[in-house]
Amino acid sequence: MTRKPNDTTGEAEWFFFSGGPGAPRYGDDPTKHSVDHDSEAFVREVLQNANDQGLDNEDPVRVTFRFVTLSGEDKERFLNTLDWGSGLRGRLNAVSRAKHGRRYDDLVDEIDNPDSELRLLIVEDRNTTGLTGTWEEDSNYAALVRDELYSSKQDDTAGGSYGLGKSVLWTFSGASTVVFNSYPMESSGSTQGPRVIARSKFPTHELPDDDTTYQGAGWLCEPVQTEDGVRPMSIRGEKAEQLAERLHVGRPATSGTSAMVVDFQDPTRDERPDIEDLAEEFVEASVKYFWPAIFRDDLEVTVETSEETYEAKTEDVPSIRPFLECFKSRFTENELLDSPGDVAGLNIPLNIPPRADGTETPDGEVRLAARLASPADDDTYLNRVALFRGAGMVVKYYDQSRVAFGDRNFHAILASGEARTDFPPSDPDQEVDRFLRFAEPPEHDEWESTENLREQYQRGFRTALEDMFETMRDGLRHLAAKSNGGTDILSDNVLNRFPIHGNGAPRATGNSAPSEVFEIESSSRFDGERWTFSGRIEPIVENFQGWTAEISLTGIGEDGSRSDEIPVESITVDAENVTKIHENGTARLVAEASTENASFEGHSHATDNEDMLSGKVGETQIEIRAEIQTTEGDES
Amino acid sequence: MTEENQLYRLVEDGQRLVGEEFLKGEAKIPDEALDEYVEPMPSGATGNLQTLDSSVERILNEYSETDTAMDGALAEDVHQCLDITRRTAGDPGLWHWIAVDRYPDFVRHRWEYRSEAAMREKFLGAGSDLYSNAIHRLWWIAELTSDGDDYTLTEQVFANQTIVNKVFDRWFARYQPAVVAICDELADERSGVIDEATRRFNHALTNVQLEALSEEDARNLTRRVIQDVR
Numbered sequence: 001m002t003r004k005p006n007d008t009t010g011e012a013e014w015f016f017f018s019g020g021p022g023a024p025r026y027g028d029d030p031t032k033h034s035v036d037h038d039s040e041a042f043v044r045e046v047l048q049n050a051n052d053q054g055l056d057n058e059d060p061v062r063v064t065f066r067f068v069t070l071s072g073e074d075k076e077r078f079l080n081t082l083d084w085g086s087g088l089r090g091r092l093n094a095v096s097r098a099k100h101g102r103r104y105d106d107l108v109d110e111i112d113n114p115d116s117e118l119r120l121l122i123v124e125d126r127n128t129t130g131l132t133g134t135w136e137e138d139s140n141y142a143a144l145v146r147d148e149l150y151s152s153k154q155d156d157t158a159g160g161s162y163g164l165g166k167s168v169l170w171t172f173s174g175a176s177t178v179v180f181n182s183y184p185m186e187s188s189g190s191t192q193g194p195r196v197i198a199r200s201k202f203p204t205h206e207l208p209d210d211d212t213t214y215q216g217a218g219w220l221c222e223p224v225q226t227e228d229g230v231r232p233m234s235i236r237g238e239k240a241e242q243l244a245e246r247l248h249v250g251r252p253a254t255s256g257t258s259a260m261v262v263d264f265q266d267p268t269r270d271e272r273p274d275i276e277d278l279a280e281e282f283v284e285a286s287v288k289y290f291w292p293a294i295f296r297d298d299l300e301v302t303v304e305t306s307e308e309t310y311e312a313k314t315e316d317v318p319s320i321r322p323f324l325e326c327f328k329s330r331f332t333e334n335e336l337l338d339s340p341g342d343v344a345g346l347n348i349p350l351n352i353p354p355r356a357d358g359t360e361t362p363d364g365e366v367r368l369a370a371r372l373a374s375p376a377d378d379d380t381y382l383n384r385v386a387l388f389r390g391a392g393m394v395v396k397y398y399d400q401s402r403v404a405f406g407d408r409n410f411h412a413i414l415a416s417g418e419a420r421t422d423f424p425p426s427d428p429d430q431e432v433d434r435f436l437r438f439a440e441p442p443e444h445d446e447w448e449s450t451e452n453l454r455e456q457y458q459r460g461f462r463t464a465l466e467d468m469f470e471t472m473r474d475g476l477r478h479l480a481a482k483s484n485g486g487t488d489i490l491s492d493n494v495l496n497r498f499p500i501h502g503n504g505a506p507r508a509t510g511n512s513a514p515s516e517v518f519e520i521e522s523s524s525r526f527d528g529e530r531w532t533f534s535g536r537i538e539p540i541v542e543n544f545q546g547w548t549a550e551i552s553l554t555g556i557g558e559d560g561s562r563s564d565e566i567p568v569e570s571i572t573v574d575a576e577n578v579t580k581i582h583e584n585g586t587a588r589l590v591a592e593a594s595t596e597n598a599s600f601e602g603h604s605h606a607t608d609n610e611d612m613l614s615g616k617v618g619e620t621q622i623e624i625r626a627e628i629q630t631t632e633g634d635e636s
Numbered sequence: 637m638t639e640e641n642q643l644y645r646l647v648e649d650g651q652r653l654v655g656e657e658f659l660k661g662e663a664k665i666p667d668e669a670l671d672e673y674v675e676p677m678p679s680g681a682t683g684n685l686q687t688l689d690s691s692v693e694r695i696l697n698e699y700s701e702t703d704t705a706m707d708g709a710l711a712e713d714v715h716q717c718l719d720i721t722r723r724t725a726g727d728p729g730l731w732h733w734i735a736v737d738r739y740p741d742f743v744r745h746r747w748e749y750r751s752e753a754a755m756r757e758k759f760l761g762a763g764s765d766l767y768s769n770a771i772h773r774l775w776w777i778a779e780l781t782s783d784g785d786d787y788t789l790t791e792q793v794f795a796n797q798t799i800v801n802k803v804f805d806r807w808f809a810r811y812q813p814a815v816v817a818i819c820d821e822l823a824d825e826r827s828g829v830i831d832e833a834t835r836r837f838n839h840a841l842t843n844v845q846l847e848a849l850s851e852e853d854a855r856n857l858t859r860r861v862i863q864d865v866r
Contacts, residue, residue: 318678339763340728340763341648374727374728375723375724375725375726375727376645376677376678376727376729378678379723408764555839556839556842557806557807557835557838557839557841557842558806558807558808558838558839558841558842558846559806559807559808559838561806561838563835563836563838563839564835564839611860612840612843612844613840613843613844613857613860614836614840614860614861614864615833615835615836615837615838615839615840615861615864616836616839616864617839617843618839618840618841618842618843619839619842619843
């Protein structure tokens with residue numbers, strides 16, 4: 001704690017806070033254990049951070065992952081600039097001597113070995129806010145450089161509201177050290193920069209030649225004495241530019257941040273993967289989780305190695321292609337999927353409870369679109385629903401295989417909040433986006449009931465989410481259902497829940513188109529012995545001379561094909577001037593010109609307690625065939 | 637030693653090449669026109685097309701036109717030479733390629749031209765409709781009725797075209813235990829019985845969940861229905 005603060009032109013040096021007696025002690029980086037980390041998670045978290053920091057303009061956020069491998073003199077020069085010898089090595093030795101183990105020991109050996117290579121990964125984002133603000137305030141800078149698990153993000157659509165994402169930078173650094181070079185976009189609109197600082201996250205340690213306990217967090221910085229004690233300040237100006245160049249973290253003078261992971265390694269792997277393989281994994285993970293943002297030109301991702309430059313293109317990852325097609329055609333008027341490749345969509349309501357402060361919220365809706373899979377499709381995410389909102393990041397590929405049946409598999413999307421339409425978002429869309437953002441846990445991989453939701457909204461948030469998913473499932477069932485083959489009762493029940501389909505009145509007949517001449521209602525049920533039915537028929541045209549209606553019952557097969565007729569045994573009609581005629585098990589009503597409508601009731605012959613497996617009793621449909629006689633001729 | 641060949645698919649746009657004259661066998665589709673619409677199966681599926689070529693050649697020579705017996709004579713070879721997954725076989729484009737590009741002569745030899753729509757189905761059917769494309773139909777029926785290399789039931793089924801018609805044109809035909817049970821039980825029945833029993837079976841399936849039936853359950857159900865119908 002007694003380091004002398006450098007003046008403004010001073011060299012960068014490592015500064016570690018001393019804990020003092022009773023200060024909290026840190027083991028390994030606590031955030032390291034909080035997310036299931038693999039390179040896919042790394043890419044997802046890092047891109048999410050950059051994507052959320054996008055500037056409010058028409059240009060996309062551009063992110064470049066750059067792999068740099070250093071060996072020999074280059075490596076030595078780099079380590080010298082990083083002040084490895086006097087700044088970090090001794091501390092890592094101290095850490096490894098303490099109980100924290102072999103990992104740090106191996107690391108020091110590895111880095112000191114002149115024959116071994118050092119792998120750096122630079123994540124460079126452009127058209128983003130960069131590290132704005134100071135150490136003292138609630139700022140981007142403080143959130144990344146000072147705090148643990150604390151988020152300070154752009155606006156309500158931002159992917160993160162926990163700040164967990166940044167920790168992956170250190171998790172993937174063998175040396176637990178990350179160097180930042182940022183050109184922050186200040187509130188004045190001008191870009192300030194560069195601003196360079198490195199941060200290490202070690203366990204608490206003591207050095208052999210002093211009896212101070214260091215907390216573990218360290219900065220390669222300009223330590224400045226302030227009223228509150230020493231504060232690590234970033235290096236600015238020309239010095240910063242030179243330092244950045246020497247540390248391979250130089251960048252064009254546009255707003256954004258370059259973060260360099262020193263000694264990049266995937267903590268979930270024992271072997272070091274080949275850089276080119278890693279680059280391809282990065283591209284694939286970028287597209288897998290960010291295709292909505294990439295497709296909307298909100299995000300561009302590039303991966304550079306010493307040999308090649310890869311661009312993340314939505315069309316290059318076959319597994320997400322079906323989802324992209326769903327997204328492109330999500331406002332199709334189709335409500336049924338007929339052939340492979342067809343896309344159909346439905347609106348799914350989301351009824352958001354009032355905010356915690358009592359402010360009423362508008363009811364919103366999200367857009368479900370599904371595409372019938374073809375065997376030619378990549379089936380990695382078959383029968384999954386890609387959930388995403390305005391941030392353009394797929395929160396989850398939600399498995400809905402239970403909804404698929406037979407050969408009718410699908411890929412689907414739930415385009416929500418500010419991603420629902422391609423137009424400027426409506427108030428309900430904005431509220432939906434906000435609601436779903438708070439429904440995301442720290443990993444941003446679910447929409448579920450969270451503490452954040454409890455804080456932000458009144459009771460009913462859990463039901464709102466559950467209802468949305470339940471309706472989504474029903475919607476999928478409807479979309480994936482057989483589109484031919486007659487009566488589909490399940491599908492009809494589902495239709496009742498979607499206002500766009502009208503009031504969901506029972507269908508009069510199984511296969512024919514709804515009548516334009518009659519209004520027909522009917523219902524039928526099996527009472528254990530026989531089928532009973534009732535209904536009402538009303539011509540909706542004026543000036544007719546009379547009409548007839550033929551009522552019959554037909555058994556149908558599993559696939560909707562017609563089976564045997566079930567004879568109608570009895571029928572009664574409540575209207576006068578209607579004649580009943582029984583013919584071959586069919587009931588025929590003949591009405592005169594004065595009959596404006598007729599209600600009827602009837603039943604089939606008894607089934608004599610037939611066994612349900614006899615094939616004589618089963619799903620049955622009522623068919624009503626009505627004809628009207630007008631002065632111009634007959635219509636039906 | 638047999639050689640495996642890459643399998644292809646006719647893309648959807650390629651269907652427009654199939655016109656009435658082609659269906660009637662009065663015109664051919666030029667190779668260069670087809671090439672534009674043919675692509676390798678994305679799964680990289682392969683088949684033994686040399687063997688299949690000679691089987692088809694043999695059938696064309698040995699059987700007179702529209703002889704239904706050629707179904708049974710070719711089905712096993714189609715199934716064995718196209719050793720593909722059901723998923724691959726679910727791609728209509730594969731069967732369209734096989735019928736239109738590879739074996740159009742077989743399709744016309746087996747099926748008389750009655751109407752454009754009917755003949756189109758023989759060339760361009762497939763997908764979830766088992767009883768459509770002329771060769772897809774053979775493969776699927778063999779797939780659902782064979783037991784390893786044992787094609788006894790496949791032969792029995794094709795020996796009785798009423799079974800082929802009444803069973804494989806229905807939805808329950810996608811569920812193998814039911815197919816095996818019903819085909820086996822109906823193999824020696826009169827066509828009137830087959831007609832009524834399959835209809836009853838289909839109706840009974842509105843009361844029980846097909847996929848919950850074991851082969852034994854399906855067999856009992858079929859027997860029960862047949863007894864009633866006889």
